[in-house]
Amino acid sequence: MRIGSRLYCDHAATTPVSARAAAAMEPWLREKFHNPSSLYEGARAARQAIDEARDVIARAMRCLPGEIVFVSSGTEAANLAIFGAAAGCTNRKRFLFSAGEHECVLKCGPRLNSLGFSVEKIPLTSDGQMDLNALFDAMSDDVCMVAAMSANNETGALNDVATIAEICQKFGALFFCDAVQSFGLLPLDETPDATAISAHKIYGPKGVGALRIRAGAAIKPILFGGGQEREMRAGTENVAGIVGFAEAVKEAMEDPGRAERIQSVRDAFVQAMRIEAVEWSVKNGLPGHAHFTIRGASSEAMLINLDRLGVDASSGSACSSGSIEPSHVLIAMGMSETQAKSALRFSFGAHSEIEDAMEAAKRTKQAADVITRRIG
Ligand SMILES: Cc1ncc(COP(=O)(O)O)c(C=O)c1O
Structure with missing residues (x-):
């Protein structure tokens, strides 16, 4: 959107x-x-x-x-x-x-x-x-x-x-x-x-x-x-x-096709983000959710860069006293603290368009590139 x-x-x-x-x-x-x-x-x-x-x-x-x-x-x-x-x-x-x-x-x-x-x-x-x-x-x-x-x-x-x-x-x-x-x-x-x-x-x-x-x-x-x-x-x-x-x-x-439409936007994002450094957390979850980690890029740094590039996304984990704590959910799933501290959550909705998802993926890769200088 x-x-x-x-x-x-x-x-x-x-x-x-x-x-x-x-x-x-x-x-x-x-x-x-x-x-x-x-x-x-x-x-x-x-x-x-x-x-x-x-x-x-x-x-x-x-x-x-x-x-x-x-x-x-x-x-x-x-x-x-x-x-x-x-x-x-x-x-x-x-x-x-x-x-x-x-x-x-x-x-x-x-x-x-x-x-x-x-x-x-x-x-x-x-x-x-x-x-x-x-x-x-x-x-x-x-x-x-x-x-x-x-x-x-x-x-x-x-x-x-x-x-x-x-x-x-x-x-x-x-x-x-x-x-x-x-x-x-x-x-x-x-x-x-x-x-x-x-x-x-x-x-x-x-x-x-x-x-x-x-x-x-x-x-x-x-x-x-x-x-x-x-x-x-x-x-x-x-x-x-x-x-x-x-x-x-x-x-x-009144809109039974909503979930399917949202899912097609999410899938386009996931497809566009298929780069080596990305690891997906959950395969078959909610239709609008894309949850992943980017190796070598902390959530905190990514969210700051994404904000600068005009993308509103989230790490999904709580922010306390100015630093992002590793998520209790990811730790309970067996992720390491470092991995959990790289988590990003993108969630699409009823007004999201495929072009928005493609542009979000482009800006996300740009944001990651600034941090890691490895990902393109
Ligand atoms: C799974 C889940 N439960 C409960 C809540 C809390 O709902 P509310 O924001 O209406 O208090 C949220 C909100 O983020 C949620 O995602």
Whole structure:
């Protein structure tokens, strides 16, 4: 996607709000500003807009509207699933997290510990998937919840959600699936007990997400107040955000060829980047993801050069105190620290064109060339 002379290749970080989603939101920010919990006409209209949005999202998630809880983000959805399960678990004291989970899951660990739960990380295979044998071996009837994402935000690696759900069911454990990256691109598996999605990854606004909680799953609220969302998530609803989210979801559902188009752009990029110094991390992942390392070029130096050359990309790993830490995901896949510190993530989206991908590859080779003087 071009923005002036810049190339946006970071759709896994966020996506632009679509024109349709922005237009759908506008009235709910201005003249239709009423609080959906009030009783007069304007408020009832806001309530109805939320209900209609819930129906759209439930259809997309193949669940009942009453199973959708609107929240402020994918992060909050994960926290609600995890701490809601901890609040609902009586005898089960163990949480199992795939080692590749997003920080919004992994960073719940210390607080779970302080609440008396143990947290164990299930290793990844070299392909970036949660190791199912290791999961099976770790399972027992004292596991409260397993968390495993549908697709990894850094590498794009896909987990086998249906098999994980089967293992969890066998041991009576809850299964939380973070579907933030795959929702709208790949078919959603409806078997987990809780599934998180986030609007800003699918051309909706930032600051709104949803958690699908399967009817009957022992997940309790973690926010208390005005009783919104059927007592599951107190706080005045983000009406405009929810309406924009649903519009973006509708658009995705009306465009079944989107993933294939995005994949053809990604494939063109991968093809153009087939140079000796590049090593690809994951073969069959998310359609828009290209995750690789360039020998001899650190992510940090590459990202600085790419920025100068007008390419928005990412390393996929967290940036702390000014330096890029090696990604926990890549380390869990068995990469060395040096290799992990050379990781780059390009992620293409609905508005990316093949020409953009070719130009991004050209500039990336230029950026690498400046660093290594070896790659052309
Ligand atoms: C896999 C995954 N989970 C959760 C999140 C958090 O979502 P949000 O930005 O809506 O808090 C992200 C965002 O990058 C993500 O990629």
